[in-house]
Amino acid sequence: MxxxxxxxxxxxxxxxxxxxxxxxxxxxxxxxxxxxxxxxxxxxxxxxxxxxxxxxxxxxxPAKASNQLALPGMDIAPFDWxxxxxxxxxxxxxxxxxxxxxxxxxxxxxxxxxxxxxxxxxxxxxxxxxxxxxxxxxxxxxxxxxxxxxxxxxxxxxxxxxxxxxxxxxxxxxxxxxxxxxxxxxxxxxxxxxxxxxxxxxxxxxxxxxxxxxxxVPLATRGAARAKPSPFVFVPRLLDWQRANVIGGLSNWNGAGLTYCDCAVCADAGQDLLRFDRPQDPKVAEEIRRHDELALSGVIRQIMSSDNPEAELKFRRVNAVQRAKAVSSSLNVELTAPPAWLDSWD
Ligand SMILES: [Zn+2]
Missing domain, CATH: 3.20.20.60 (Phosphoenolpyruvate-binding domains)
Incomplete structure (x- = not known):
């Protein structure tokens, strides 16, 4: 096929x-x-x-959120997509x-x-x-x-x-x-x-x-508004995204084998995602964006252009789940759990 x-x-x-x-x-x-x-x-x-x-x-x-100027009661023909x-x-x-x-x-x-x-x-x-x-x-x-x-x-x-x-x-x-x-x-x-x-x-x-x-879909927010959460960063070895501050929690273990990235953006900056756990400023956000795009496209290309994409993907997702579980159970770091597809698509 x-x-x-x-x-x-x-x-x-x-x-x-x-x-x-x-x-x-x-x-x-x-x-x-x-x-x-x-x-x-x-x-x-x-x-x-x-x-x-x-x-x-x-x-x-619904209705009210239309950006177009409208007279009350007047129908606007829907845009012809x-x-x-x-x-x-x-x-x-x-x-x-x-x-x-x-x-x-x-x-x-x-x-x-x-x-x-x-x-x-x-x-x-x-x-x-x-x-x-x-x-x-x-x-x-x-x-x-x-x-x-x-x-x-x-x-x-x-x-x-x-x-x-x-x-x-x-x-x-x-x-x-x-x-x-x-x-x-x-x-x-x-x-x-x-x-x-x-x-x-x-x-x-x-x-x-x-x-x-x-x-x-908006989550019901409980209690007071929280501080702006740390941004998501794509972690190639987990085939998933984690928040920068959670990744930062791995710094005592040198990233615990999870935070290595060889995309061109990271190659110029020590190849370690730990660096993104910094007070938020636009420069960090921009560097995360550039890393995400390169690392994500790189991983997709490596998998999809391999001789057997199905086997390559399977190998990587088993690996990702094992790494995430090992880190979560042995270190006191609350990684976002591996998404279900990583170990349920079989
Ligand atoms: Zn990178």
């Missing part, structure tokens, strides 16, 4: 970011109206290859998409049934509960009946794929796509997109920032 495409999902960004990430990741998915503006700029320069768009209208809040993407000649035209709460079958069906003047991929932003045992059968059935190409994003407060059962649910959808020869794209994923693309996803778009690795 031919592998699908792996690319980067960018939120707010500039044209130069798109060019750089396209080079590093092989392609870029842009988000929303800001993304459309950048796509148009690239199109004017005749430089739109490897770029597509997620209208991401599922992120819009289909025409906008078709006119640009993008390789895939995605429907605007709407967030579908778990169990709302009528809404799901309505999205899947709608007719469009051109070939589209139907964008569905689904609550992660759809992947659980209670709802996955319904979801799979509706996809079968509709028989269309789909783009999926999953909504959750932290990690949509946080249990083995949800991973099993996603794998059922991947099997449906492979069996029916339908395109199944996963937008806004973390590295759990890699086993998915190995198993039949047509496109995965991995988010470069925490808010672009899922459709975020």
């Amino acid at each position: 031919e592998l699908g495409r792996t690319q980067a999902y960018l939120g707010r960004c500039q044209v130069d970011d798109v060019r750089r990430c396209r080079e590093r990741f092989g392609g870029v998915t842009l988000q929303g109206l800001g993304g459309l503006k950048i796509a148009k700029a690239l199109a004017r320069a005749g430089d739109l290859t490897g770029v597509d768009l997620d209208p991401a209208t599922y992120r819009a809040r 289909i025409a906008a993407q078709a006119e640009l000649g993008l390789p895939v035209v995605r429907t605007p998409g709407t967030r579908i709460r778990v169990g709302r079958v009528e809404e799901l069906r309505a999205e899947l049934d709608r007719d469009y003047p051109v070939d589209v991929t139907v964008m569905l932003a689904l609550d992660a509960g759809w992947l659980g045992p209670r709802h996955i059968g319904t979801l799979e059935h509706e996809l079968k009946v509709a028989d269309r190409d789909v783009s999926l994003s999953f909504a959750a407060p932290v990690n949509p794929l946080d249990t083995r059962r949800r991973i099993d649910g996603l794998r059922r959808l991947l099997r449906w796509a492979a069996d029916s020869r339908r395109g199944l794209e996963l937008l806004r994923v973390d590295l759990s997109g890699l086993p998915a693309v190995i198993e039949g996803a047509s496109v995965i778009a991995i988010g470069l920032g925490p808010s672009t690795r899922r459709v975020s």
